[in-house]
Amino acid sequence: MIKDNDWYQEQERLEQVRNKLQARMDELEPEVDGLGAQASDIRKRFWEEVTINTATDEDFEESFYTIKQQSAVLAERERSHKRLVQQWNNMKRLLASPYFGRIDFHEKGLNLSEQVYIGVTSFLDEDGLNFLIYDWRTPIASLYYDYSPGPASYVTPVGKIEGTMELKRQFQIQNGQIRNMFDATETIGDELLQQVLGKGADSQMKSIVATIQKEQNAIIRDDHHRMLIVQGSAGSGKTSAALQRVAYLLYKHRQTIRADQIVLFSPNPLFNSYISTVLPELGEENMQQTTFQEYLDYWLGSALSLEDVFDQIEYVLTARGSAGYEARIQGIEYKASEVFMQSLQNYGLWLGQEGMQFNSIRFRDRELITAEQMKTTFYGYDRSLSVVNRIALLQEWLLKELASLERAEREAPWVEEELSYLDNDQYAEAFRSLHKEKELLDLTEHYAVVREKITKQRRGDEGDFDYAVKEEQLLRRKVVKEHFAPLRRSVMKFKFVDVKRIYAQLFADESVYRERTNGAVTPPLWLEMCKQTKEKLANNELFHEDATPYLYVKEMIEGVRTNTDIRHVFVDEGQDYSPLQYEYLKKLFSRARMTVLGDFGQAIFLQATSLDADDSPLLRLFGENETRLIRLVRSYRSTREIVEFTRLMLTGGEGILPFQRGGHKPILVQTEGEDQRYSQIWADIEGLMAEGFDSIAVITKSASESREAYASLRVHGGGKLRLITKDTLGFHKGVVVIPVYLAKGVEFDAVLIHDASPETYAQENERKLLYTACTRAMHRLHLFTTGEWSPFVQALPANLYELRSY
Numbered sequence: 001m002i003k004d005n006d007w008y009q010e011q012e013r014l015e016q017v018r019n020k021l022q023a024r025m026d027e028l029e030p031e032v033d034g035l036g037a038q039a040s041d042i043r044k045r046f047w048e049e050v051t052i053n054t055a056t057d058e059d060f061e062e063s064f065y066t067i068k069q070q071s072a073v074l075a076e077r078e079r080s081h082k083r084l085v086q087q088w089n090n091m092k093r094l095l096a097s098p099y100f101g102r103i104d105f106h107e108k109g110l111n112l113s114e115q116v117y118i119g120v121t122s123f124l125d126e127d128g129l130n131f132l133i134y135d136w137r138t139p140i141a142s143l144y145y146d147y148s149p150g151p152a153s154y155v156t157p158v159g160k161i162e163g164t165m166e167l168k169r170q171f172q173i174q175n176g177q178i179r180n181m182f183d184a185t186e187t188i189g190d191e192l193l194q195q196v197l198g199k200g201a202d203s204q205m206k207s208i209v210a211t212i213q214k215e216q217n218a219i220i221r222d223d224h225h226r227m228l229i230v231q232g233s234a235g236s237g238k239t240s241a242a243l244q245r246v247a248y249l250l251y252k253h254r255q256t257i258r259a260d261q262i263v264l265f266s267p268n269p270l271f272n273s274y275i276s277t278v279l280p281e282l283g284e285e286n287m288q289q290t291t292f293q294e295y296l297d298y299w300l301g302s303a304l305s306l307e308d309v310f311d312q313i314e315y316v317l318t319a320r321g322s323a324g325y326e327a328r329i330q331g332i333e334y335k336a337s338e339v340f341m342q343s344l345q346n347y348g349l350w351l352g353q354e355g356m357q358f359n360s361i362r363f364r365d366r367e368l369i370t371a372e373q374m375k376t377t378f379y380g381y382d383r384s385l386s387v388v389n390r391i392a393l394l395q396e397w398l399l400k401e402l403a404s405l406e407r408a409e410r411e412a413p414w415v416e417e418e419l420s421y422l423d424n425d426q427y428a429e430a431f432r433s434l435h436k437e438k439e440l441l442d443l444t445e446h447y448a449v450v451r452e453k454i455t456k457q458r459r460g461d462e463g464d465f466d467y468a469v470k471e472e473q474l475l476r477r478k479v480v481k482e483h484f485a486p487l488r489r490s491v492m493k494f495k496f497v498d499v500k501r502i503y504a505q506l507f508a509d510e511s512v513y514r515e516r517t518n519g520a521v522t523p524p525l526w527l528e529m530c531k532q533t534k535e536k537l538a539n540n541e542l543f544h545e546d547a548t549p550y551l552y553v554k555e556m557i558e559g560v561r562t563n564t565d566i567r568h569v570f571v572d573e574g575q576d577y578s579p580l581q582y583e584y585l586k587k588l589f590s591r592a593r594m595t596v597l598g599d600f601g602q603a604i605f606l607q608a609t610s611l612d613a614d615d616s617p618l619l620r621l622f623g624e625n626e627t628r629l630i631r632l633v634r635s636y637r638s639t640r641e642i643v644e645f646t647r648l649m650l651t652g653g654e655g656i657l658p659f660q661r662g663g664h665k666p667i668l669v670q671t672e673g674e675d676q677r678y679s680q681i682w683a684d685i686e687g688l689m690a691e692g693f694d695s696i697a698v699i700t701k702s703a704s705e706s707r708e709a710y711a712s713l714r715v716h717g718g719g720k721l722r723l724i725t726k727d728t729l730g731f732h733k734g735v736v737v738i739p740v741y742l743a744k745g746v747e748f749d750a751v752l753i754h755d756a757s758p759e760t761y762a763q764e765n766e767r768k769l770l771y772t773a774c775t776r777a778m779h780r781l782h783l784f785t786t787g788e789w790s791p792f793v794q795a796l797p798a799n800l801y802e803l804r805s806y
């Protein structure tokens with residue numbers, strides 16, 4: 001129990017700090033304005049201050065230096081201005097709620113204890129030495145997250161500091177007033193966390209700096225491993241930890257890492273918008289956000305039409321029973337497997353010996369360089385060279401060949417014809433550029449130009465003995481060069497490699513496939529699978545499951561693209577990526593560290609990778625010594641009742657621990673027929689809204705089920721309903737209908753499962769879909785059926801839910 005006197009003292013200190021903040025802001029304001037004005041003034045008058053004089057080399061040099069100097073002054077002013085604005089903004093953010101924690105730490109060997117107040121950014125007293133507020137990312141602040149009162153230590157760049165924590169206090173401060181204050185005894189944050197978690201869902205994620213848990217702090221501050229893997233149950237704070245980790249890295253390495261050197265791969269564009277405010281809330285710029293799909297589209301999308309991951313999962317979920325379904329499913333699984341990845345690598349070796357496919361270079365309906373010539377040249381190079389190196393040599397050879405073919409082409413009859421088609425303007429242009437070219441080369445020509453100017457008479461080229469001949473030669477050169485330019489460009493872009501055929505020929509009958517891949521095993525429906533793949537390719541289309549392997553093969557031949565600027569890669573929902581995709585990311589971001597966060601319990605795509613199984617390819621990606629695995633088992637999102645209900649849907653889910661926040665048991669609603677279902681869903685939605693819940697989701701298995709539910713619910717009164725599709729870019733509060741795979745990573749106050757019957761969730765891969773859908777709920781969970789319950793629901797003990805029938 002906190003004493004009145006403590007309240008009084010804390011409020012008093014709070015006021016002092018706020019006054020100092022305000023005073024500093026007032027002090028800074030004119031400086032901020034002044035520097036801003038100066039910078040914009042310099043920008044406006046930039047060209048007034050410099051005179052460009054090119055009369056002599058010296059003049060030119062001088063002008064050049066003036067410009068350089070002037071822009072250096074401008075850049076410095078702009079930098080100072082930016083720094084000040086940031087300081088000012090930081091203080092403004094602190095003003096309403098300067099800190100959220102306090103620890104009193106008695107360092108061993110010293111005879112006094114320090115009061116450490118922790119907030120979203122540091123604030124120093126005027127002397128510049130005394131921290132009135134410590135940034136939550138400072139080494140000393142880690143005490144707050146890692147310890148309860150008692151012996152404690154923290155690590156600084158100069159070593160470990162030991163001592164005793166004498167007090168740990170948490171605050172809720174709003175508009176400059178302490179609303180709540182707790183002294184923690186054991187685990188930190190329970191009371192504060194209770195309050196935070198009890199609130200409603202938001203359309204945007206919030207930062208969790210005030211209540212980071214110890215195991216999350218380990219993720220945030222890990223700075224030693226090349227690969228950090230986090231396997232955490234639904235709602236255990238993986239995404240939150242990832243975002244605070246970004247903020248931590250930006251703070252700790254502020255001299256060396258910029259926000260745009262960090263990239264986060266997220267499950268879908270909706271999720272991007274959901275998390276986009278967390279870092280700005282913490283005073284940091286957002287990292288880059290993308291999806292793997294965007295990468296694929298960027299590198300392959302111009303040549304082929306790619307199926308996206310959502311269309312793929314929609315097919316998996318809705319096309320069962322249709323022709324070719326089983327083969328396609330086997331294909332999806334196989335193409336995401338490590339066996340296939342290995343077979344691609346072996347295929348690369350085979351290609352080094354035989355089987356390369358090239359596109360001949362054609363020009364005006366002629367084959368200038370045939371595919372056969374390329375093949376012979378390619379396999380004529382030293383075979384100990386890698387495929388990539390030999391392709392580079394071939395590219396060089398092709399460019400040389402093109403240059404000599406281009407020379408020969410100048411005499412071709414079509415060139416002559418083309419010359420006669422040149423209109424006057426083109427001729428005049430050619431004439432001008434011809435003279436320009438000559439001017440540079442030819443002193444006499446230079447003289448002629450000057451004379452032409454002085455006498456104001458166009459010079460007579462007639463007097464020039466071979467000028468007409470030269471002119472024609474130059475024009476021919478120009479015309480042919482223009483026609484050859486696209487050929488050169490396409491060679492530079494490796495268009496001479498027929499990647500499509502190279503990829504397609506892998507899908508031959510089993511014995512051929514084995515021969516080309518050093519004996520890789522094939523799935524039972526291999527031939528059907530090959531047929532499907534090749535049919536797609538013939539239409540210049542790619543199944544989603546082929547996109548990464550295709551890109552992999554392409555880069556195996558043309559060389560790997562790398563992005564060395566990126567220093568940290570974050571992969572959220574990491575269970576949904578295949579080993580090949582990880583291999584690809586590792587190569588692409590060759591200098592980056594990786595943080596992968598995911599939950600195998602939510603692996604709803606077929607190309608899933610376990611994050612923490614002993615044989616997980618992820619654990620091997622960077623090797624044991626460079627890898628750390630952290631498991632999170634406590635679920636913070638949902639009430640205890642919801643976690644107890646959902647965890648038993650998973651095999652082995654008993655290990656998931658609920659945070660002690662009580663609520664209602666999930667409700668199972670069984671209705672007579674469809675009409676009854678929709679009126680009941682709508683009645684429940686209205687009831688929930690009346691209780692004050694304003695973020696409610698009706699979750700379906702697929703997009704087609706979403707469309708159906710949306711249409712029916714609108715008939716039953718749901719005018720304010722929104723249908724979320726893969727093209728929806730942002731979230732708003734309200735009632736939405738959404739397929740589960742788009743609800744990944746996000747949360748709602750209340751979730752209504754549209755159809756929890758065995759028709760929808762019965763297969764093993766549907767177990768995780770139902771689990772993922774139900775775990776989106778923070779406070780309330782209702783499930784509906786018009787008949788039986790899904791076996792995953794039936795298997796749950798009856799005391800975990802409430803049953804209603806209509």
Ligand SMILES: Nc1ncnc2c1ncn2[C@@H]1O[C@H](COP(=O)(O)OP(=O)(O)OP(=O)(O)O)[C@@H](O)[C@H]1O
Binds near residue numbers: 235240
């Ligand atoms: N330490 C914490 N303090 C306050 N809230 C927390 C904390 N950890 C997690 N939460 C809250 O729990 C919810 C779930 O967190 P988050 O989305 O990060 O979990 P997740 O593991 O990524 O979930 P999922 O895998 O289900 O998408 C969020 O509302 C988040 O704010």
